[in-house]
Amino acid sequence: MDVTRIKRGRLAALGIAAAVSLAALSGCSPASSGTGADGGVLTVAASAAVTTWDPVASFSTEALYLGNIYEPLLWKNPEGSTEAFTPAIAEKWETSADGLTWTFHIRKGVTFHDGEKVDADAVVGSIEAARKRAGAAFIWAPLDTVTATDASTVVMKLKYSAPMDLVAASTYGAWIVAPKALAASASNDKYFEKGIEAGTGPFTLKDYEPGKKVVLQAYNKYWNTSKAPHYKIVDISITPDAVTAQQMLTAKEVDFATTLPLENVDSVAKQVGGEVRAANSPFNYLAYFNTTRAPLNDPKVRQALSYAVPYKDLIDVGVQGYGTQSHGPVPKGIFPYSDQVPQYKQDLDKAKALLAESGHASGLTLNLTYASENPAEARFVPLIKDAFAKIGVTLNVTAELFNQQWEKAKADPANAQDIFVVYYWPTYSDAGSDNLNSLFHSSDKPFFNLSYWKNAEYDALVDKAGTLTGSDRAAAQATYEKAMDLLVKQAPGLFLFDAQSVTIVPKDLKVQKFNENYPFTTFFAPIAPAA
Amino acid sequence: MTRLIIRRVGSALLVLLVITLVVFILSRVIPSDPAVVYAGPKAPPEELARIRTRLGFDRPLPIQYLDYLWGLVTGNWGDSLSTKRPVLLELGTRLPATLELLFAAMLFATVFGIVLGVVASKRPGGVADGAIRILSIGGVSMPAFWLGLLLQVLFVGQLHLLPATGAFSTQTQYLHPIANVTGFPLFDSLITGNFVAWGDGMTHLILPALTLAAYPLGLIARMTRASMLEVLGQDYVFTANAYGVRSFMVRWRLALKNALPPSMTIIGLAAAYALTGTFFVEVVFNWPGIGQFASTAMLSVDYPSIMAITLLGAFGYLVANLAVDLVQARLDPRVRAS
Numbered sequence: 001m002d003v004t005r006i007k008r009g010r011l012a013a014l015g016i017a018a019a020v021s022l023a024a025l026s027g028c029s030p031a032s033s034g035t036g037a038d039g040g041v042l043t044v045a046a047s048a049a050v051t052t053w054d055p056v057a058s059f060s061t062e063a064l065y066l067g068n069i070y071e072p073l074l075w076k077n078p079e080g081s082t083e084a085f086t087p088a089i090a091e092k093w094e095t096s097a098d099g100l101t102w103t104f105h106i107r108k109g110v111t112f113h114d115g116e117k118v119d120a121d122a123v124v125g126s127i128e129a130a131r132k133r134a135g136a137a138f139i140w141a142p143l144d145t146v147t148a149t150d151a152s153t154v155v156m157k158l159k160y161s162a163p164m165d166l167v168a169a170s171t172y173g174a175w176i177v178a179p180k181a182l183a184a185s186a187s188n189d190k191y192f193e194k195g196i197e198a199g200t201g202p203f204t205l206k207d208y209e210p211g212k213k214v215v216l217q218a219y220n221k222y223w224n225t226s227k228a229p230h231y232k233i234v235d236i237s238i239t240p241d242a243v244t245a246q247q248m249l250t251a252k253e254v255d256f257a258t259t260l261p262l263e264n265v266d267s268v269a270k271q272v273g274g275e276v277r278a279a280n281s282p283f284n285y286l287a288y289f290n291t292t293r294a295p296l297n298d299p300k301v302r303q304a305l306s307y308a309v310p311y312k313d314l315i316d317v318g319v320q321g322y323g324t325q326s327h328g329p330v331p332k333g334i335f336p337y338s339d340q341v342p343q344y345k346q347d348l349d350k351a352k353a354l355l356a357e358s359g360h361a362s363g364l365t366l367n368l369t370y371a372s373e374n375p376a377e378a379r380f381v382p383l384i385k386d387a388f389a390k391i392g393v394t395l396n397v398t399a400e401l402f403n404q405q406w407e408k409a410k411a412d413p414a415n416a417q418d419i420f421v422v423y424y425w426p427t428y429s430d431a432g433s434d435n436l437n438s439l440f441h442s443s444d445k446p447f448f449n450l451s452y453w454k455n456a457e458y459d460a461l462v463d464k465a466g467t468l469t470g471s472d473r474a475a476a477q478a479t480y481e482k483a484m485d486l487l488v489k490q491a492p493g494l495f496l497f498d499a500q501s502v503t504i505v506p507k508d509l510k511v512q513k514f515n516e517n518y519p520f521t522t523f524f525a526p527i528a529p530a531a
Numbered sequence: 532m533t534r535l536i537i538r539r540v541g542s543a544l545l546v547l548l549v550i551t552l553v554v555f556i557l558s559r560v561i562p563s564d565p566a567v568v569y570a571g572p573k574a575p576p577e578e579l580a581r582i583r584t585r586l587g588f589d590r591p592l593p594i595q596y597l598d599y600l601w602g603l604v605t606g607n608w609g610d611s612l613s614t615k616r617p618v619l620l621e622l623g624t625r626l627p628a629t630l631e632l633l634f635a636a637m638l639f640a641t642v643f644g645i646v647l648g649v650v651a652s653k654r655p656g657g658v659a660d661g662a663i664r665i666l667s668i669g670g671v672s673m674p675a676f677w678l679g680l681l682l683q684v685l686f687v688g689q690l691h692l693l694p695a696t697g698a699f700s701t702q703t704q705y706l707h708p709i710a711n712v713t714g715f716p717l718f719d720s721l722i723t724g725n726f727v728a729w730g731d732g733m734t735h736l737i738l739p740a741l742t743l744a745a746y747p748l749g750l751i752a753r754m755t756r757a758s759m760l761e762v763l764g765q766d767y768v769f770t771a772n773a774y775g776v777r778s779f780m781v782r783w784r785l786a787l788k789n790a791l792p793p794s795m796t797i798i799g800l801a802a803a804y805a806l807t808g809t810f811f812v813e814v815v816f817n818w819p820g821i822g823q824f825a826s827t828a829m830l831s832v833d834y835p836s837i838m839a840i841t842l843l844g845a846f847g848y849l850v851a852n853l854a855v856d857l858v859q860a861r862l863d864p865r866v867r868a869s
Contacts, residue, residue, distance in 0.1 A: 235701055240823065242812065243680070445576070
């Protein structure tokens, strides 16, 4: 056998194989984005994972998708809008003078995606399901009874006055769901997990690959024909990493990205020829003080630390300037926010004086934890550490996963961290009953009040304001402001800053203004090619 | 050979059992409430208590562990706390993409690592040897996510030659959908004659495979070089040269065969290591494999997923080592005899 000839034959075969491969590859150029420009497919990179497809149980980032598939009775509009609400499944609504009876008139001619018609019974069924088993079932706590008085009228009777318009517009626990699907899911809690949906919204769920992709398809029988989707398909690639999303946007693999690294937004906007859009969001940063033990059980120490924080620097470094210093724990744009609520300004001399008055002139040592997976906290916490050092406070900083620092704070306050940095947002657009109540109302077994602060005067103000919100919103606002005034002065926490929502709108797309009441939802129906 | 396999499988099962115990204890020791992971931190206390009972997290730890072992054997590896879907299903749908990436990376690393190692051994201290040393050390030392980003900046951002992310473009998915035959999309596109999709997939595979291949390529190149230098100093090589056998034949047929066994060990270990390397690479390139799922599971302390991924990784190491031992036994009669 001629070894040389065999060898040459093998080499020739390898060469042909390589040539064929190269020919196949050379026919492929780097993929450009979907056919966004022609109104067919809109491609999106989004970080929102799906923890459940169950619209009743939903309480996480899947709101991005559910907000396009389902509708509530009404939508809450962004701050500064001409109207506070936009009717959805409910055409109109009214409340009694005492705020204990709410009547919603259900729109006629609306169908669920499975063909069932929307009527008062369907609405009642959805609300009852939410009361019973929603992730956010607590928003329906004021509800005593909900009944369909006729095919188009739903009447809610409350145990105490509450803002049911805000509740009914919630991004969690308020979707109106087809009765058959509700009945099926009542006996099978995994019913929706196959990717079944039963909404009335402008999109249906066409395809779902867990962790990879969600594909929405325009619903051709959507009742609101003036707001029907422009794009027939929205192809959403689930992209947890913001830098990866940035790469996809700049490489034109997607038309739009919902999350981008804040430090790169300006350069990316230039690269793609887009506009950076910043808007109020319901997200804010605060830090609980552990008030169960010395020295943080002393308000003067807490005030001293509040005067030491470089708030502007935190915003500039933590979120690249896309934020505003907080006025208490209620985020800007969400009821009952008020810019009349006092703020602390950095004043190191005042901080030192307060520490001296409280007997800590020689300094003290505190432990702080923050969420290691939150890049903004990783950036701004060192600034707090440095600032505290200037007034003689040594801050031992530990980065932990949120779940772990949460566990530490809840387990035993005597052994918990001194300062717990938190990134928070209200469940629905009533930060009075959420932020002010959940975060700082005293309780024997605190759930979210991880400062363990107890103040009867504050509790009374918040409780009173809560009963007024449904019937006299202005009076509720005034009462909440008194509560926030007290809260800021007592300083059971550091009220750091309200983060803005930042997106890049590419020049060839028209994207609706961000709605802070639906922070996880990008509404795809109004998105259209720019003229 | 059969006895070797039986012995190895037995010891592998023991190793896996110990790993399940260690991982189980660690996952329970870490302060994190699985009910909070499942329902979110805003779920009310009653709901969290209900979830703990439903998922069995309120039972004594030994019972939980035995239950878990039984589940492993019966195919119930638990549900992901984040996605609520069976963990095996999550891994099963993602594993093919990871295996395709791993295969491409290791194929590249093995072929080119060996070639570079042989070339470097030709003139130790020469220009080629120096260049290959820099390449090898660079590949081993550079973090995978950093290398991936650099390659994206160069080949996507500057040269516009290759796609940045994903396994296939959106256009391919809509206009040339791939029929599911084996579950391995690149392979399926080839065997079903969908060459447009195959070409698109191969283009998307280049950057992540190169990134993943960097570390094993460096290792294999260095090990091959070292082995070759040792073998080339042997008397029989000197004799072959003296008999006039062409140096190409001496190097590539005679010496390489005997220099390969140590490199085989490295290849096996590198392949298993590369499996964990996919965690970073898949995030950077948005590759739809288990790496992305693993990253998310770790950040959210999703116990069942973390345990499953750890077991998968351990299993991968054990299989890789067994395969290496078998190949070595095939190549080297002394191993078979021992």
